[in-house]
Amino acid sequence: MTSLPEKTEKKLGLVIDLDTCVxxxxxxxxxxxxxxxxxxxxxxxxxxxxxxxxxxxxxxxHSYEVQPDSGQAQTVHFPKSCLHCEDxxxxxxxxxxxxxxxxxxxxxxxxxxxxxxxxLCAWACxxxxxxxxxxxxxxxxxxxxxxxxxxxxxxxxxxxxxxVRTCPAGARHFGDFADPESNVSKLTAERGGMDLxxxxxxxxxxxxxxxxxxxxxxxxxxxxxxxxTPVAEEPSGxxxxxxxxxxxxxxxxxxxS
Amino acid sequence: MHPAPSVxxxxxxxxxxxxxxxxxxxxxxxxTGWTAFAFFAIAxxxxxxxxxxxxxxxxxxxxxxxxxxxxxTSWLSREGVCAVAALVxxxxxxxxxxxxxxxxxxLGWLGAALSLGTVYTTSMIYAQLKTIPRxxxxxxxxxxxxxxxxxxxxxxxxxxxxxxxxxVSAGLxxxxxxxxxxxxxxxxxxxxxxxxxxxxGTVRSAAPPHxxxxxxxxxxxxxxxxxxxxxxxxxxxALMAVLPILxxxxxxxxxxxxxxxxxHIAGVAVSRWLFFAEAEHTVGLYYGxx
Ligand code: SF4
Ligand code: SF4
Ligand code: SF4
Numbered sequence: 001m002t003s004l005p006e007k008t009e010k011k012l013g014l015v016i017d018l019d020t021c022v023x024x025x026x027x028x029x030x031x032x033x034x035x036x037x038x039x040x041x042x043x044x045x046x047x048x049x050x051x052x053x054x055x056x057x058x059x060x061x062h063s064y065e066v067q068p069d070s071g072q073a074q075t076v077h078f079p080k081s082c083l084h085c086e087d088x089x090x091x092x093x094x095x096x097x098x099x100x101x102x103x104x105x106x107x108x109x110x111x112x113x114x115x116x117x118x119x120l121c122a123w124a125c126x127x128x129x130x131x132x133x134x135x136x137x138x139x140x141x142x143x144x145x146x147x148x149x150x151x152x153x154x155x156x157x158x159x160x161x162x163x164v165r166t167c168p169a170g171a172r173h174f175g176d177f178a179d180p181e182s183n184v185s186k187l188t189a190e191r192g193g194m195d196l197x198x199x200x201x202x203x204x205x206x207x208x209x210x211x212x213x214x215x216x217x218x219x220x221x222x223x224x225x226x227x228x229t230p231v232a233e234e235p236s237g238x239x240x241x242x243x244x245x246x247x248x249x250x251x252x253x254x255x256x257s
Numbered sequence: 258m259h260p261a262p263s264v265x266x267x268x269x270x271x272x273x274x275x276x277x278x279x280x281x282x283x284x285x286x287x288x289t290g291w292t293a294f295a296f297f298a299i300a301x302x303x304x305x306x307x308x309x310x311x312x313x314x315x316x317x318x319x320x321x322x323x324x325x326x327x328x329x330t331s332w333l334s335r336e337g338v339c340a341v342a343a344l345v346x347x348x349x350x351x352x353x354x355x356x357x358x359x360x361x362x363x364l365g366w367l368g369a370a371l372s373l374g375t376v377y378t379t380s381m382i383y384a385q386l387k388t389i390p391r392x393x394x395x396x397x398x399x400x401x402x403x404x405x406x407x408x409x410x411x412x413x414x415x416x417x418x419x420x421x422x423x424x425v426s427a428g429l430x431x432x433x434x435x436x437x438x439x440x441x442x443x444x445x446x447x448x449x450x451x452x453x454x455x456x457x458g459t460v461r462s463a464a465p466p467h468x469x470x471x472x473x474x475x476x477x478x479x480x481x482x483x484x485x486x487x488x489x490x491x492x493x494x495a496l497m498a499v500l501p502i503l504x505x506x507x508x509x510x511x512x513x514x515x516x517x518x519x520x521h522i523a524g525v526a527v528s529r530w531l532f533f534a535e536a537e538h539t540v541g542l543y544y545g546x547x
Contacts, residue, residue: 057466092330096323
């Protein structure tokens with residue numbers, strides 16, 4: 001049924017730390033690897049080695065440049081997967097009941113044998129968290145690795161989402177937001193975890209931790225600094241000659257006159 | 258949004274078909290016999306043809322019947338239920354008129370209500386989406402209903418009513434465009450709210466997740482289509498309303514009426530193409546586009 005549960009017992013989700021994410025895309029690959037072999041239809045690729053390649057991913061990493069009013073711009077790597085919203089618009093629009101939110105833990109899933117691939121849920125999701133698989137014709141989305149987190153066949157350390165387990169920077173954290181003492185609730189409280197597009201009223205469960213303020217150079221120079229000034233401002237001798245010759249080659253802006 | 262031909266054909270044709278069914282349903286002196294057969298054949302061809310073409314864009318059309326189950330929450334499901342109910346009721350009403358020459362007025366009114374209900378549910382599929390501010394307004398429903406009623410009046414030969422309705426539809430369309438042009442910025446959703454990074458500064462997309470486009474980019478970010486939007490708006494109004502009005506004002510001829518109908522349908526189709534091509538989805542913000 002595509003009515004949303006009034007309340008879910010647990011609120012499982014992720015905290016994503018934009019301060020520590022280094023943009024390595026390891027979570028993208030581990031997510032694709034795990035989910036193409038497990039829950040539901042594989043995540044297909046189209047023309048993977050040809051021109052115009054395309055494929056289904058449940059987690060993608062964007063990179064942004066943020067320019068403050070003054071000072072240096074900052075690069076922020078930004079992983080994005082389903083936020084398992086409490087008021088998930090993707091669920092209520094589904095005509096077949098294929099999309100649902102679990103009342104026990106709040107995970108939003110697609111029952112692929114009921115999905116007709118109409119795509120309306122992807123239209124309703126503000127975040128681009130759902131992708132229609134081009135080979136299977138059904139909707140794919142992050143399952144919060146539901147087939148890992150409860151899986152007693154896996155060693156206990158592996159009973160967390162593949163992306164969390166893999167992240168080399170420790171930028172992804174998994175836990176229960178309904179429990180105020182959980183790791184994710186504490187992290188969110190300490191670091192000011194935020195919602196994406198809060199104005200749309202989807203009430204995302206996943207939270208993003210903002211990047212910490214960057215260091216700025218505003219202190220005194222070291223007393224030894226004057227002794228570190230370069231010996232020669234312009235290269236002379238053989239190096240100077242080499243510099244001139246190299247600068248003459250096409251493709252380099254002339255620096256000498 | 259990607260303007261999928263199957264969806265444009267569906268909303269244009271089925272809107273027209275259900276509009277015609279509505280007029281036939283409330284007619285106090287409806288046609289009977291062969292004339293009735295001709296009118297209903299056109300109406301059913303348009304509405305059923307439209308519904309069938311809408312299944313072409315499904316990933317799994319063979320399971321389409323499952324879409325009738327979630328009418329409690331889903332406008333797409335309600336549309337399916339309403340369309341089937343309208344077709345069944347109007348089918349009975351039509352059969353009585355064609356084969357028995359009998360007119361069951363109440364059945365006709367019920368069928369007309371269900372027919373317009375179908376158009377309304379279609380429009381709500383789009384109007385409900387907060388992710389596409391241009392569509393997310395009650396005016397979208399008014400526009401869809403106006404087009405259906407206008408096209409139906411034109412097809413059923415109600416010249417005086419059609420003349421007025423053509424003007425009303427053109428006015429509503431222009432109003433909807435004007436409102437839509439400011440809808441996205443009016444909503445306040447920006448790259449800064451999308452990423453939550455607005456408290457640090459202004460956000461620019463430095464690198465998309467992959468170098469090649471994906472499903473999201475193809476489905477939701479359709480920028481090329483908007484290049485000729487203003488010209489297409491003028492063409493749409495000219496074909497949808499201006500030309501049909503001029504033709505209807507000429508002394509009546511079947512030829513002129515037929516051209517008026519074809520021109521109107523072409524104009525509505527252009528308007529529907531723009532409806533999708535100009536629509537901007539919030540997911541575009543993550544790709545630094547709109
Ligand atoms: S992020 Fe999108 S797909 Fe996930 S629950 Fe929210 S609206 Fe649905
Ligand atoms: S694509 Fe599948 S899951 Fe999404 S709304 Fe359509 S039927 Fe439901
Ligand atoms: S929780 Fe699992 S499915 Fe979701 S993004 Fe992480 S690896 Fe992918």
